[in-house]
Amino acid sequence: MMRKMTHVGKTLAATALLLAVPAAAQSADALLACARIARDSDRLACFDAEVANGSVEARRISGLRAAESARIAAEEAAVTAAAGKARAEAEVKARREAFGGEAIGKQRVDPAEVQSVETTLTEELSNPSGLAVYVLGNGQIWRQVDTVNAPRSRPGDAVVLARAPLGGYRLTFTRTKRWISVRRMK
Incomplete structure (x- = not known):
């Protein structure tokens, strides 16, 4: 009986190995395809998608990373908008301070x-x-x-x-x- 279990165990192991080899080869081919992409953002997105296909944990981590990326993008957009507003306010202030400046040779307005x-x-x-x-x-x-x-x-x-x-x-x-x-x- 022990012999049959060993034989069954070997069969299962061989079957798992045979199924894993094409999956690993397929995954390696997909990773090579990602590596050929020239644009950095597209290449990273391809690698992320391939990693997310690896396991449930990888998909969970990929989802967390996407949420964090969206949060960072929103923060950067807010900072850019605030900087633009400050720049516009500074330009208005400079124009007001320059008002009448041509009379004193300060600048041409x-x-x-x-x-x-x-x-x-x-x-x-x-x-x-x-x-x-x-x-x-x-x-x-x-x-x-x-x-x-x-x-x-x-x-x-x-x-x-x-x-x-x-x-x-x-x-x-x-x-x-x-x-x-x-x-x-x-």
């Missing part, structure tokens, strides 16, 4: 880009000619160029700098709804 800037009045001074000089909340300094009486203003008043229709700039005082012609000094 496309007139179509920024038409007006809203800010606040920090301080009102007077130059030797008696014309007003305005220090604004955005750090810019503008001086009055026309001789009309400047409207009464207080620190903290909201003002709007805008391009004038025929060139130059106007400083409008929001509270009094009056404006004067100005030129940027700094």
